[in-house]
Amino acid sequence: MKVLGLDIGFGHTKVVSDGVKMKFPTMIAYAPNDPYAELDVVNIAGMSYVVGRDARFSQFGIEIPTVAELVKYAPVFLRYVTGILGEFDVVVTGLPPNCKAYVPVLKQNLESVASGTQFEILPQGVGILYDVMDKISDEVIIVDIGYNTVDCVVAKEHQGVWKKSQVVTFEGFGVMKCVELMRDILPQSLEFFRNRSASRLLDAFERGYVMLDGEKVALDSFKAEAQRKYGEILMAKIKQELKGDYRAMAQVVIAGGGAYYIDPKQFGSGVYVPQEPEFSQARGYYKCGKEE
Template sequence: MEDNSMCIGIDIGYGFTKVHSDYKNDSFPTAVSAVSRDREFSYMTPINVNGNDFIVGEDAETYGRVMDTRTSSFVASDPWMAVLTYALNSHSFRNGTIVLGLPPGMYSQQYGQAIRQAMKNAAVHINGMEMQYRINGNVKIIPQGAGIYFSHIKDNPEDAYKNVAVVDCGHETLDFALFSKNKYIESVTGSEQLGISVAIDEIRSEFYKRYHFQIKPMAARTALIKGNDEINHLNKGYPFDIKKCLAGYAMQVSAAIDRFIESLPVTPDVAIVGGGPAEIIKKHIATVHNITAVADPMMANAVGYWYYGTRTSVAEG
């Protein structure tokens, strides 16, 4: 499918990559593995980037040898390009506008231009077919929390000219941003190593102390989302007090959010939270200040990127 008007928002997170376009939204694990060409790919389709083969998503998790995506060198690398290609291909994207996000601490016009150049220069093939994405100037790169902001504005246009504090709850970090009168205030950002992975590690550690065997991160995450007083493993329930286990983490997150809001140069009219763990944050953590979870928190950045792309006609760079 080729569509000159197509816009796609892609949120490549440490845990999951979320994708929203004019046609649909979806997500997949941000997992990528390098594979050798002489392997028999009977159940997976490798993506070749600059002569190197990669598999992405659930195939990579099944195959193993998953690369560490938490390093600063991952962005714009060949494995990152494989993840991006997987996202684009899943939406049959060939031509149009791509909107991506960078963590506030990494965001700059210069870095954004380097990413666009890497995308433009990459030679990408799937099943021997060259994937030609006519990106040129049609790649917009904005701060990650901006996606949550624009997702909120899409549903609440009356807040566009207010002061809006944004909390982006990710896998590794809590990121903070401020928008004032529809503008991103670059000098007012913050980040804390208090993403949901901290809570997951706490649960796994406490479970191991009690039952003397390890559970997978996904089992801990599922228990956290459901909020049940037990963790299921191999069809057996193990009693476990999630709230008690998370007491210390909850206090840290609450303090970080309140500290950021109180440090702002202006009093926000609205404070919002997004990201996959946002509902968990709202469920387990009490803050002094009222924080509103945006609609569909997990997809919020991707939806916001898409919305931003549809509303801006002049390409960056």
């Protein structure tokens, strides 16, 4: 049985399958009508798209600002993956916990390009639980730090069965919040970059520098300060929303791409960060699919 764990995030799409791991920017654009363009094209319902880095600088880019667009264009990302890896018997993916109403639509959309495939759609954060459940205690809070959102899952294990007691999503508290904090403390000499949107600054944030008049300008000190503030803000938000559940839990798991940008010590002593945390969700989806 061939299984795919597919984590379509607002920043990157992560893929895990049998001996395969890959990620690419969650970006699409209409394919240009240029016979000389060397691009991998995805064709769906009479439309042609380019995906990932090929779409990054396209003048025909399609914005994906909300879950509605993510669900609409999910078949394009799946078809892009199957074009590389082949078809799958089972595909497990997920949506933010507060987007349960989109589950039937997402499933129908995905089935439209893979009718012979079995699909399972989990709340984001549950995939991480599948990934780490053999490494954690029997009471845990999963903190999944994504591009736009942070998903928290409070779960407890009893007699070999894990049950969720609370699942919440924090809109606007993902990695982009940290980028915004860095942008706000940039000095006057970098005024040009202070006027850019946070999404356009994301690459510079991840690299740790910008190019200005042909010279590399390090952002390390501004990035470190932003990360410290971001950790404090996120910690306060989690405690506010989860209340006593946070203090009562034996362990906290921090995963998702945003795990690279916080100091685990800010979240207490019993914190576990899985290896390559940005792939934790997709790994868990894959493990879930193998159990089907």
